[in-house]
Amino acid sequence: MDKEKILKFISDGLAPELLAKLNTYRFGDFDSKFQNLIRIMLLLIEKAENNRGTFYHSIKSRVLKGLPHILKSEETVNKFVDILKTDSVPNYVNISTLVREFIISIEDKDIAFNEHETNFDEYQFQKKLKEVNNSFLTKSIEEKLDYEIILSNFYNCVDTLGKERKIFIQDDAIEQFRNYILENPTEYLRYFIRPYYSGPNNTDYEYYLHVPEPFYKQIFKLDSDFDSFLAHSQSVVGSNLITDIESFIEKLDKVDDSREKTVLLFSRKINMDTDRTVKLQYDQHKWIRPECKPNNYS
Numbered sequence: 001m002d003k004e005k006i007l008k009f010i011s012d013g014l015a016p017e018l019l020a021k022l023n024t025y026r027f028g029d030f031d032s033k034f035q036n037l038i039r040i041m042l043l044l045i046e047k048a049e050n051n052r053g054t055f056y057h058s059i060k061s062r063v064l065k066g067l068p069h070i071l072k073s074e075e076t077v078n079k080f081v082d083i084l085k086t087d088s089v090p091n092y093v094n095i096s097t098l099v100r101e102f103i104i105s106i107e108d109k110d111i112a113f114n115e116h117e118t119n120f121d122e123y124q125f126q127k128k129l130k131e132v133n134n135s136f137l138t139k140s141i142e143e144k145l146d147y148e149i150i151l152s153n154f155y156n157c158v159d160t161l162g163k164e165r166k167i168f169i170q171d172d173a174i175e176q177f178r179n180y181i182l183e184n185p186t187e188y189l190r191y192f193i194r195p196y197y198s199g200p201n202n203t204d205y206e207y208y209l210h211v212p213e214p215f216y217k218q219i220f221k222l223d224s225d226f227d228s229f230l231a232h233s234q235s236v237v238g239s240n241l242i243t244d245i246e247s248f249i250e251k252l253d254k255v256d257d258s259r260e261k262t263v264l265l266f267s268r269k270i271n272m273d274t275d276r277t278v279k280l281q282y283d284q285h286k287w288i289r290p291e292c293k294p295n296n297y298s
Contacts, residue, residue, distance in 0.1 A: 019055060038062070044058075077120050085135050095136070134170055178220070185236055193213075196262045202289070238282070244280050244281055267289070
């Protein structure tokens with residue numbers, strides 16, 4: 001496969017035509033033709049600017065249809081996994097999202113992974129897929145990709161589902177990400193507080209409800225570990241950001257366990273119950289509602 005030629009097709013806006021041609025291919029075994037089709041689709045899923053969802057669903061469909069051939073033996077599984085690891089391209093987020101979907105489908109005993117008789121255990125396949133996503137996290141950190149990309153690849157490192165479908169992240173991924181943020185605390189803390197809902201408008205009370213980074217209790221096993229992280233980060237990020245995070249967590253911890261764990265951020269747009277409200281000091285939080293930033297208080 002001529003990778004540069006494929007990338008040129010994509011940059012010239014010919015990705016839809018390329019996909020249409022790929023969709024005419026018929027395959028049997030997991031042979032070189034099938035393998036190259038996967039390689040091309042890995043480029044499309046990350047590099048095509050438009051209709052990325054179409055490419056996502058196309059590669060998903062091809063992999064699912066080809067599962068009996070991919071899971072034929074340890075050799076074919078290893079070849080598929082090797083293609084994912086070596087032929088995927090930055091930013092890795094779209095392919096890692098697809099791999100995450102496969103991991104969860106196996107966890108859910110999805111019919112797509114159970115309707116075919118195969119020679120390779122699906123849970124061993126799932127284990128290898130987890131290794132694939134962990135490798136994408138490693139690459140995104142090593143290649144110094146944008147923080148939001150690293151965060152997305154971290155969130156895709158699903159290990160298992162718990163009660164009420166609570167997601168648990170792989171231990172190896174947690175260790176990698178924790179080491180990364182210990183050295184680079186600023187972005188993690190700037191992105192720590194985020195809205196609870198995506199939909200309400202700014203006249204609704206719910207619009208101002210916020211939650212913490214969802215995996216911080218998995219990243220920092222003990223409250224004292226997180227407290228230590230904040231203390232050591234203050235010299236890097238400044239006292240205002242640390243104070244905001246501490247105040248936010250303090251309010252969060254007071255929320256009754258029978259209720260949703262949310263905190264109300266102060267805004268002059270609506271009247272608020274001050275007992276439940278945090279008034280921020282730091283102006284550069286990345287994901288909070290704009291109305292809740294201190295520079296919009298006046």
